[in-house]
Each structure stands twice: as structure tokens, then as C-alpha cells.
Amino acid sequence: MAVRVLLPPPRRWFLLSSLLLVVAAAVPVVHGYGGGGGLTVGFYKESCPEAEKIVRKVVAAAVHDDPTTTAPLLRLHFHDCFVRGCEGSVLINSTKKNTAEKDAKPNHTLDAYDVIDAIKEKLEHKCPATVSCTDILAIAARDAVSLATKAVRQGRWSKDGNLYEVETGRRDGRVSSAKEAVTYLPDSFDGIRRLITRFASKGLSLKDLAVLSGAHALGNTHCPSIAKRLRNFTAHHNTDPTLDATYAAGLRRQCRSAKDNTTQLEMVPGSSTTFDATYYGLVAERKGMFHSDEALLRNDVTRGLVYEYMRSEESFLRDFGVSMVNMGRVGVLTGSQGEIRRTCALVN
Known part of the structure; x- marks a missing residue:
């Protein structure tokens, strides 16, 4: 079935990131991608009708208590x-015989497992052995970004309060490997060629790369993640020359130690809990936090999209929903594959 990407209602004027955008009187529904790999919108309509409402309620409560929960x-x-596709392996705990993904170095800063566990507990009470942990991740991510988007919160994007519709029907995997996480997860120091290769290996396009990088509009990072870029970019102990010099100097003042895990650095200064297109303006000004952000300027297609989204937040928000659905189809398990975990951290 075709998946509808939610667009703002017609005949409304609204301000988005200081740009006054006009929404045409007859905004079309964006089609072009149907359910992939057995996924569909509303998969739990019969088996657990309140599934998405339960997820939304828990996510909303968590975000209300701590607005920074959206990024995790x-x-x-x-x-x-x-890593292995969208099958919930990032949630599995390590055992004596296996080091799982969540304990891989790139995942040490992951958070919000407690929110996923709280959702799972409520869903197991309501609809036992029905909703996969993998689908919980997909729905919670959609809800988190929707709650962080002003146009959505204020009812200027869709009536149901969602930035996009999420496909469901995934099942949970049984294998989780820290080594695979180290191998396959994109790195903040990746250049454009490496990023393109990583995304292409998942069936994701240059456009998906540029769009999904916009997730850096949310959240914070810590000094160790950019220490090399600030002081040890080469053997000469210099700063990454692709980083704006004034911005770099400010970051060095905040990060006096490469091991400082206390200081929080906003990915988008002053706007780390709001999902919008401000990130792309920073990238264009060479003020992206990571080397992988600046890398978007090193390819004609991704660079063009950086400037497009900088000018039109509506385009970014629309395309973000499409790319999230694309990513959500990667390596999914459906039908009789995998399992429905009773506890997200443990294989049945």
C-alpha cells in the first residue's frame, strides 16, 4: 500500500526558522513508496488497536519530564x-558469552532504554506477545521527532500530531554483536565517500544521507567526540581546517580537556530540543559539529540539498519523513521470521 507522508494543511501561513513559507491551497499527498518487506501502516489495527497511542503516551510523558529525551x-x-537492519538488536543485553551492540564503543552514549522498557511493559500488559520491540523503536522515534517539531506541535502540519506515518510489522532479531556495531555504524569522522558507501550498503540514497543527517538538529554531544577535530586533526596537533575558525575557538574554550565527559555541547546551539532545518544553515557556514556534517558539502547532490533545506524547512520536514520510512525498511524481519520479545533486553 502507498504510505502517506503528512503535509501541513492548506491555506496556512506560518513562520519556520525565520522563513515565511506559503503552503499552497492544494498541497498534494506525497506518494511513491509503498509498504516494504511486509510492512504496512496500521499493522496492529486489529491485534492491538491502541499500540501507537500507548507508545505516544509514554514518549510524551518522558519528553515532558525531560525535553532532551527526543534525541536518544x-x-x-x-x-x-x-546494524543487521531494523530488528531491535541494539536493545539486547550482553551475556558472558557475547558482547552485544549496546556495549560497543559507538553505542556507549545511547540512552532512553528505560523509555522503551516502559512502553514494552504497558504493551505486554495490554496485548501480550504482539508488538515487537523493533516497532516500538520506530514508533517512538517518530513520536519523539514529532513532539520536537514546532509545526507539528502547533497543529500546522497534521491533524494527528505526527510528522509522518510509520510502517509497522517488524519482528525482533535474536543476535546482537558489538563487533558488527563497530563495523557498520556511521562514524562522526567519516568523509563523504565513506558515508555514501555506508548508506548505499543499506539501500539508502544520497538524498537519504543528506536528509537523515538532519537528525543532528536534536541533541547534545560531549568533548571526546570532537576532541580530535579541535586539537589533533593531524600529527601537527592542529584544528580541522574545514571547521569555522571562530566556532572552533569557542568549542576549544568549552572543551579544555579531551576527556571531559561532563560538558554538554548542543548540536545546534540554542535549539537542541527543537527539530527544524537550522542544522543545515550551520553546515553551510562550516559550523557543523562533526566532520561527517561538513562532509555533506563535498558532494554535489548532498551540498545542493543542504542549501535547499536551509531555504525551505517545509521541504526538509517532508523529505525527512520519507527517508525515515526508507531507513525503517532496512533488513526487517517479518511474518514468521525472528520473534516478538517479551522483554526488549532479552531474547526469548
């Missing part, structure tokens, strides 16, 4: 899909 929920879905 979004990251969990990303980090899951890039």
Missing part, C-alpha cells in the same frame, strides 16, 4: 537499523 529515542532507531 531517535538515535536508538538509527543505531538499530544500521
Whole structure:
């Protein structure tokens, strides 16, 4: 079935990131991609009708208590899909015989597992052995980003309060490997060629790369993640020359130690809990936090999209929903494959 990407209602004027955008009187529904790999919108309509409402309620409560929860929920879905596909392996605990993904170095900063566990507990009470942990990740990520988007919160994007519709029907995998996480997860120091290769290996396009990088509009990072870029980019102990010099100097003042895990650095200064297109303006000004952000300027297609989204937040929000659905189809298990875990951290 075709999946509908939610667009803002017609005949509304609204301000998005200081750009006044006009929404045409007859905004078309964006089609072009149907359910993939057995996934569909509303998969739990009969088996657990309140599934998405339950997820939304828990996510909304968590975000209300701590607005910074949105970024970790979004990251969990990303980090899951890039290793073995979207099958919930990022949630599995390590055992004496196996070091799982969540204990791989790139995942040490992942958070919000407690939110996923709280959702799973409520769903197991309501609909036992029905809703997969993998689908919980996908729905929670959608809800988190929707709650962080002003146009959505204020009812200027869709009536149901969602940035996009999420496909469901995934089942949970039984294998989780820290070594695979290290191998397959995109790195903040990746250049454009490496990024293109990583995304292409998942069936994701240059456009998906540029769009999904926009997830860096949310959240914070810590000094160790950019220490090399600030002081040890080469053997001469210099700063990454692709980083704006004034911005770099400010970051060095905040990060006086490469081991400082206390200082929080906003990915988008002053806007780390709001999902919008401000990130692309920073990238264009060479003020992206990571080397992988600046890398978007090193390819004609991704660079063009950086400037397009900088000018039109509506285009970014629309395309983000499409790319999230694309990513959510990577390596999914459906039908009789995998399992429905009773506890997300443990294989049945």
C-alpha cells in the first residue's frame, strides 16, 4: 500500500526558522513508496488497536519530564537499523558469552532504554506477545521527532500530531554483536565517500544521507567526540581546517580537556530540543559539529540539498519523513521470521 507522508494543511501561513513559507491551497499527498518487506501502516489495527497511542503516551510523558529525551529515542532507531537492519538488536543485553551492540564503543552514549522498557511493559500488559520491540523503536522515534517539531506541535502540519506515518510489522532479531556495531555504524569522522558507501550498503540514497543527517538538529554531544577535530586533526596537533575558525575557538574554550565527559555541547546551539532545518544553515557556514556534517558539502547532490533545506524547512520536514520510512525498511524481519520479545533486553 502507498504510505502517506503528512503535509501541513492548506491555506496556512506560518513562520519556520525565520522563513515565511506559503503552503499552497492544494498541497498534494506525497506518494511513491509503498509498504516494504511486509510492512504496512496500521499493522496492529486489529491485534492491538491502541499500540501507537500507548507508545505516544509514554514518549510524551518522558519528553515532558525531560525535553532532551527526543534525541536518544531517535538515535536508538538509527543505531538499530544500521546494524543487521531494523530488528531491535541494539536493545539486547550482553551475556558472558557475547558482547552485544549496546556495549560497543559507538553505542556507549545511547540512552532512553528505560523509555522503551516502559512502553514494552504497558504493551505486554495490554496485548501480550504482539508488538515487537523493533516497532516500538520506530514508533517512538517518530513520536519523539514529532513532539520536537514546532509545526507539528502547533497543529500546522497534521491533524494527528505526527510528522509522518510509520510502517509497522517488524519482528525482533535474536543476535546482537558489538563487533558488527563497530563495523557498520556511521562514524562522526567519516568523509563523504565513506558515508555514501555506508548508506548505499543499506539501500539508502544520497538524498537519504543528506536528509537523515538532519537528525543532528536534536541533541547534545560531549568533548571526546570532537576532541580530535579541535586539537589533533593531524600529527601537527592542529584544528580541522574545514571547521569555522571562530566556532572552533569557542568549542576549544568549552572543551579544555579531551576527556571531559561532563560538558554538554548542543548540536545546534540554542535549539537542541527543537527539530527544524537550522542544522543545515550551520553546515553551510562550516559550523557543523562533526566532520561527517561538513562532509555533506563535498558532494554535489548532498551540498545542493543542504542549501535547499536551509531555504525551505517545509521541504526538509517532508523529505525527512520519507527517508525515515526508507531507513525503517532496512533488513526487517517479518511474518514468521525472528520473534516478538517479551522483554526488549532479552531474547526469548
